[in-house]
Amino acid sequence: MDVQNLTPTRKTIVGVQFLFVAFGSTVLVPLLVGLDPATALFTAGIGTFIFHLVTKGKVPIFLGSSFAFIAPIISASKQWGMPGTIASIAGVALVYFIMSALIKWQGRRLLDRLFPPVVIGPVIMLIGLSLSSAAVDMAKTNWILAFISLATAIVVLIFGKGLLKLVPVVCGIIVGYIVAVCMGIVDFSAVSAASWFALPDSIAHFHLPQFAWEPFVYMIPVAIAPVIEHIGDVYVVSAVAGKDFVKDPGLHRTMLGDGLACLAASFFGGPPVTTYSEVTGAMQITRVSHPQVIRIAAATAIIFSVIGKLSALLQSIPQAVLGGIMLLLFGTIASVGVQNLIQHKVDLNDTRNIIIVSVVLTMGIGGAVLSFGTFSISGIGLSAVIGVVLNLLLPRKKEDKPVTKE
Numbered sequence: 001m002d003v004q005n006l007t008p009t010r011k012t013i014v015g016v017q018f019l020f021v022a023f024g025s026t027v028l029v030p031l032l033v034g035l036d037p038a039t040a041l042f043t044a045g046i047g048t049f050i051f052h053l054v055t056k057g058k059v060p061i062f063l064g065s066s067f068a069f070i071a072p073i074i075s076a077s078k079q080w081g082m083p084g085t086i087a088s089i090a091g092v093a094l095v096y097f098i099m100s101a102l103i104k105w106q107g108r109r110l111l112d113r114l115f116p117p118v119v120i121g122p123v124i125m126l127i128g129l130s131l132s133s134a135a136v137d138m139a140k141t142n143w144i145l146a147f148i149s150l151a152t153a154i155v156v157l158i159f160g161k162g163l164l165k166l167v168p169v170v171c172g173i174i175v176g177y178i179v180a181v182c183m184g185i186v187d188f189s190a191v192s193a194a195s196w197f198a199l200p201d202s203i204a205h206f207h208l209p210q211f212a213w214e215p216f217v218y219m220i221p222v223a224i225a226p227v228i229e230h231i232g233d234v235y236v237v238s239a240v241a242g243k244d245f246v247k248d249p250g251l252h253r254t255m256l257g258d259g260l261a262c263l264a265a266s267f268f269g270g271p272p273v274t275t276y277s278e279v280t281g282a283m284q285i286t287r288v289s290h291p292q293v294i295r296i297a298a299a300t301a302i303i304f305s306v307i308g309k310l311s312a313l314l315q316s317i318p319q320a321v322l323g324g325i326m327l328l329l330f331g332t333i334a335s336v337g338v339q340n341l342i343q344h345k346v347d348l349n350d351t352r353n354i355i356i357v358s359v360v361l362t363m364g365i366g367g368a369v370l371s372f373g374t375f376s377i378s379g380i381g382l383s384a385v386i387g388v389v390l391n392l393l394l395p396r397k398k399e400d401k402p403v404t405k406e
Contacts, residue, residue, distance in 0.1 A: 014288050015296025019304075021282045022064045022297070024169030027314050028329075029065035029271050031322060032134070033073045034082065036269075038200035038304075038311035040065050043270030045301035047261030052295055054257035055249045060283060060291045061237055062298065063261050066274035067333060068229075068380075071130045072222045073271065075379060080215045087209030089266035091216040095223035096230075096259025104252040108231070115228050117344035119387040121337045122357045123225045126364035126380050128334030135330050138323030142185070149176030149324030166282055169325055176321035191312040198308030201269075209266060221381035224388070226274045230258055233275040240280055241289040352394045360387040 026044050027037040047063040055061075069092070076085040102110050139146035153172030156164060164171070180186050234254050238245045245254065262272045279297070283289045304310055346353055364383035 011293055012296055014286060015293045016300050017286075018062065018279050018282050018294065018297040019300045020170065021166045022062055022276045022279050024167060024173060024325075025067070025276070026064040026301070028169060028173075028322065028325070029067060029070060031314065031317065032070055032326070033271065034077070035086075035271060036201045036311065037314045038198075038306070038308075039203065039268065039270045041301045042200050042203065042305035043261075043265040043268050044273055045298040045305065046264055046268070047273040048294065048298035048301070050261045050264055051254070051257035052291055052298075054260060055245075055253050057291050057295075058243075058249050059234070059237065059245045059254055059257075060241060060289045060294045061233070061254070062276045062279040062294050063258065063273040064276045065271045066226055067329075068127050068226045068274070069219075069222060069272045071127070071134075071379060072219060072381065074134070076215045076218055080212055081210075083210040084212040084215050086266060086269050087211045088215035088219045089262055089272050090209070090211070091219040092223040092226075092272050093259045093263035093266065095220055095227060096255050096262060099227050100252045100255035100259060103255060104250075108251070111228075111231070114388055114392070115224060116391060117340055118346050118353045118356050119360070119384070119391050120225060120228045121341035121344075121346065122360040122364075123337070123380065123384045123387060124229075124340060125334045125337030125361065126383055127225060128330040128332070128337070129361075129365055130379060131326065131330045135323055135326035138319045139327055140320075141323065142180075142318065142320035145176055145180055145183075145318060145320035146324035146327065148179050149173065149321045150327050152176065153325055153328050169329065172325045172328075173317060173321055176324060177317055180318045180321060185318060186316055188316065191309055191316055194308040194312035196309055197306055198311070200305050200311070203268060209269075218381060221385045222379075223272075224384045225380070226272070227255070230255060230275050233280065237275075237280050237283075237289075240284050350397070352396055355394060356387055356390045359390060360384075 022044075026040055029035075030037045030040040044062075044064045048061075051061060051063055052059070069089075073085055076088065080088075099111065139150075149172040152175040153168040156168040156171045160166075160168070160171075177186070231251065234245055234251060245251075258274065265271060265273050279294070341348070341357075348354055348357070360383045363386060364380055367379065368382055370382055
């Protein structure tokens, strides 16, 4: 649908609607890692505007909090503290900048060589599987609440129609929260004390990022999976909008825009941001794919971020409600990794592929750590690096050599 056919009121309604599709995931990430959800909304809005500026306002993409960094942020904050961890997100931005330059120089050929599906598939699986224990720990604080939230999300996913089907996280949290209120286990004191207008904590008490090399380097390999996911999302958005954004404004520009958005998130104390497939699905249903509507969603996110009572309300959600949603969400992320292997027809009868998948999964789930003096790398980041190295070193059959079109 051409945005010119929409009245300003309808544009606003669709834009706000798109934000609600991304809202649940955007605020869930900071709630899980111990950050201010209002800050995440603010950085999502600012990041989306930066992305649109870099891509000449042509690409209808919304950037929200990335689930790929939940486990790394939790792990890094335990070792180096949250201020150093948030500053280290600049390392994620660096990866995006390098990939942008490589794509500009070599096209996708080099990326396909370094990060084929046999590497990316198990890394995506690890993003979900590495968080499974955290989901169970949160859910078991009140299994009744957890199962009610989980059941609601599942019902919406299976039986929901239209846009409702795209917001199972929001629906699960709302129903779980209502039940928690009825059970009398929600503390509203912080909500009552909060003002209606309040800047996000990291903005109101702004401090320059506390840079440290260890968490900076730790975050770099973790960015591999989101970078590849970004490429896939741009192709999907191009198909939905009926335009080739890979050529115009170019994949190097979308990658650069996402990197600058991550850098801004680090500067303002928010989680890394990434392209949101949920909003792409909403565009497909509504047939509205103009970037102007996405910018309305971004502006709405910034407005929501300064509503103090909303931030307090989000932080009053019981852990069990979030845990119930996580039981589904993190398993779904893992299944995306499996789908990636299947869709790209990765031959798991091939010994080479079995070795790569097996080592990546075993080291990631097993919690392998590689240390050099005061620096250490572990988890998803270490597994991703090992997967890339194995893919480059292990011999492959002649017929398996990639053939990449520009």
